[in-house]
Amino acid sequence: MQVLVSVIADDTVRLATPDEMTAIDAFNGRLKADGHWVFAAGLAEPGASTVVDHRGPEPIVTDGPFLESKEYLAGFWIIEAPDLDAALELAAEGSRHCNRRLEVRPIL
């Protein structure tokens, strides 16, 4: 199965430090080598987001994140894992490397 591993950040947390980036790169390398890698990306801060709504006749563009919250999505991995235990094991390692809490959620 594939799972979305979301990186949870709170708004006091800064971008990843160079040391954390190095650790994340090494972890990504291992994900690729072991066949778990599908995709990963870091995200710009929530203030950079724009919401588009074209459910009505005209597209409406508004500023800002669709959810105002203290915590936000700082990035994500999509990984391939045989089951939740395997995904949790990888996520535990990832959390240590990126120094943040992670949420594991299966992709349908």
Add this chain to the structure above:
Amino acid sequence: MSTVDIRAATAQVHRAEWARIVASLTKRFGDLDVAEEAAAEAFAVAVERWPADGLPPNPGAWLTTAANRKAIDRLRREGKRDEKQVAAERLYGERHDQDGDPYADLFGTADDIEDERLRLIFTCCHPALAMESRVALTLRMVGGLTVPEIARAFLVQETAMARRITRAKAKIKAAGIPYRVPSAQDLPVRVSGVLAVLFLVFNEGYLATGSASDPVRRDLTGEAIRLTRLIRDLLPDDGEVAGLLALMLLTEARHAARVSADGELVPLDEQDRGAWDAQLVAEGHALVRERLAAGAAPGRYQLLAAINAVHTSAREMRDTDWSQVVALYDQLVRVDPSPVVALNRAVAVAELSGAQAALAEVDALEEQLAGYHAYHAVRADLRRRLGLDEASRAAYDRAIELAGNTAETAFLVRRRDQV
């Protein structure tokens, strides 16, 4: 065999075979829902037919076959048969009319069966499930309690409990929680997760909460002991499993002496030790001795069991080896440095070194335990012993406000009124 005997035998078979049947169905069909429903249906048929037809020669095999057919029927109705289920159907279709014992052939060796039940337990106690879901799911899928029984045990509406169990099963499926025994690396953590669930069930029975409930719920303590015995059978070399079982047995052994005829909690020093269950005490002591002989560093449950073994070895309260109790608590503090352990240690310190020394240790826990009734109850008792009557009464008042167990409240009220 009379109808009454057959009913009793059926209940006995239910206790013995339920987990086995649910586990094997879950493995075969890969679906907890199908397994639970089919097992329940098979038992319902047995309850109806056995009193008329008599007990089958091998009730476990009878139930297994019936449950498998029920599961296949359901999957056929839902049009969800894949190759595996077709294969299962073929196997059962060929075998069920033959003589002999289909049980052995269908399940392979005894080890496989044990492995299946372990799988079931670890899945129900998976850390990705909320604690209350783990407890409910374990009692339903492994313990075989009905949803109304579990709802009553935890003072929850039946519909709410049914929803909780349904949601937990849905999460197992949707989150991809595997149906297997964890890897050797994860095993210690996961076993301690299972033991935490069983200890919670036991404690809820031992000191039931709620003004409407019986102070001691022996259905829950009994179930927790039964499931812990099962884990012990499956993991005989695990020290903490043996420790938890010993702890439960030594606690359960005192149940008859623990609540008075008036429904009041009887503290250890006032209990009629002759009313303790000697057989349970002996079994608990044997387990503690086994762990001592193993020589491995004891964990939390083994230390708690050892403390209870010291208490249950004393013929009278005054014969208690308090220095050993305190020494065991010292070890326990190192394993589990929680304020509740420190509080219990202080109770033993009071017996060994006097109330004054103990009170100083207890007072230091105020910040962490101010909302815990036992903290105030211990404080009240120590102050009473030191002749600090007014302060003692105030602490009893606070303990009574916070206590949730009816027998304990009755005891605290009497003690307060005696100061």
